[in-house]
Amino acid sequence: MTRERLREILKALAEGRLTVSEAERFLEGLPFEDLGNVKLDHHRALRKHFPEVIYGPGKTEEELLSIVESFLEKDLPLLITRVSPERARKIRQKFPQLEYHVRARILGRSPSRPRVGKIAVLSAGTADLPVAEEARVAAEYFGNRVETIYDVGVAGVHRLLSVLERLESARALIVVAGMEGALPSVVAGMVDRPVIAVPTSVGYGANFGGLAPLLTMLNSCALGVAVVNIDNGVGAAYFASIINQMSQKKEQTEQTHGQTGTQAQG
Numbered sequence: 061m062t063r064e065r066l067r068e069i070l071k072a073l074a075e076g077r078l079t080v081s082e083a084e085r086f087l088e089g090l091p092f093e094d095l096g097n098v099k100l101d102h103h104r105a106l107r108k109h110f111p112e113v114i115y116g117p118g119k120t121e122e123e124l125l126s127i128v129e130s131f132l133e134k135d136l137p138l139l140i141t142r143v144s145p146e147r148a149r150k151i152r153q154k155f156p157q158l159e160y161h162v163r164a165r166i167l168g169r170s171p172s173r174p175r176v177g178k179i180a181v182l183s184a185g186t187a188d189l190p191v192a193e194e195a196r197v198a199a200e201y202f203g204n205r206v207e208t209i210y211d212v213g214v215a216g217v218h219r220l221l222s223v224l225e226r227l228e229s230a231r232a233l234i235v236v237a238g239m240e241g242a243l244p245s246v247v248a249g250m251v252d253r254p255v256i257a258v259p260t261s262v263g264y265g266a267n268f269g270g271l272a273p274l275l276t277m278l279n280s281c282a283l284g285v286a287v288v289n290i291d292n293g294v295g296a297a298y299f300a301s302i303i304n305q306m307s308q309k310k311e312q313t314e315q316t317h318g319q320t321g322t323q324a325q326g
Contacts, residue, residue, distance in 0.1 A: 064173065065135065109305055110202050113294060114140040116167070121150060128155050137171035139201050141194065141294055164193040164293075168201060175205045177304040179297075180230035182247065184213030184237035187262040192236040194293030195258065195300075199234070202301040214242045220250075227251045231307045232300040236293070238262030241273020248282035254303055256296040257287045 072078035104112045114127055124140065128151060131138040138158070143151075148160040148167045160167050179199050183192040189210065199206045209226060212219040220243075227233060228251050236258040237243040244257035257280070259273035266272060270290035277287045288295040 109301070110171075110298070111136050111138070113198075113298075114138070116140050116143040116147070116165075121147065124151060125154060128158070132157075132169070137169060137201060139166060139168040139198060139294075141166055141198075143167040161193065161197045163190055164197040165190070166194060166197045166201075170201050171203060173203055175200060175203055176308045178205045178207060178230045179232050179234065179300045179304050180207045180209060180227055181234045182208075182212055182227075182236065182243065183210045184235075184239065184241075184243045185262070186211055188236045188238050188260045191258060191260045191291050191293045192234075195234045195236065195297045196293075198294045198297035199301055202297060204301050204304050212243070213237065213239075214246055217246065220246065224250060227253065232256065232303040234258060234293075234296045234300050236260060236296075237277075238270065238273055239264075239267060241276040244277050244285050244287075245280040245282045248280065248285045253284075254300075255282075255285045256299050257285050258293060258296045259287070259290050261291055 069078065069083055073080070073083045104110075111131070114124075116124065119127075124147070127140075128138065132155065142165050143160070144165070145160075145162060151167060152158050152160060158167055158169055181192050181196045181199065183189055192208070192210065196206050196208055207226060207230065209223050212223065214220075227247065230253060232254050233247060233251070234256045235244040235247050238260035239262065241257070241259050244255050248255040257277040259270045259277055261267070261270035263270070263272065274287065274290055277285065280287075286299065288299065
């Protein structure tokens with residue numbers, strides 16, 4: 061249940077276009093819906109700005125099908141992460157309206173509301189793209205405009221210098237890097253924007269499955285860097301989304317106050 065959907069239900073009830081029993085049916089899944097092994101937190105979109113994100117691994121195909129059915133019945137945006145192509149194909153046989161993003165391994169349905177603001181997603185190399193694409197797709201599902209800037213790692217730092225204006229036009233930057241993980245520090249030292257650093261498990265032996273870039277990012281000497289866990293593109297997308305959405309609300313409030321002041325002067 062999103063805030064927008066709740067307002068629609070209450071407005072329809074107040075205007076007589078919806079009966080009390082019909083409204084009750086829409087709201088009966090709050091604060092959560094018990095599907096047995098799965099308890100869906102449908103109240104989350106009222107507390108946050110997006111419904112519960114479903115982590116795909118570990119769930120049976122039947123559990124995922126019941127989850128999808130519940131979300132679609134309630135007309136909620138849906139985001140299932142780390143879904144294999146084979147499992148996605150089987151689920152889409154029953155629910156063909158779902159979108160599957162192969163490289164991001166995300167299955168879902170985008171919200172109908174327009175995307176706002178701007179988040180930039182950067183990757184150090186093409187090997188980091190599965191995590192970068194997870195961040196991009198998730199950020200778009202969360203209602204944000206997203207620009208991607210890929211393959212701009214520090215091994216050829218002149219590539220990064222050529223896109224500085226694009227970085228400065230974003231409200232938040234998601235920077236994805238493996239190997240030694242130096243890119244977020246370089247970016248944060250160049251632009252006055254919050255940087256969400258995402259270490260990836262890409263790299264040679266001493267990379268230790270992403271531990272090396274994680275420690276590099278945690279020890280960044282550049283200020284303004286927040287770090288999520290290894291390969292956590294969704295977590296980075298949500299953090300960047302909060303920043304973007306707050307900035308959007310602030311701009312809208314300032315515009316409203318400015319219009320009110322102009323009318324008062326007139």
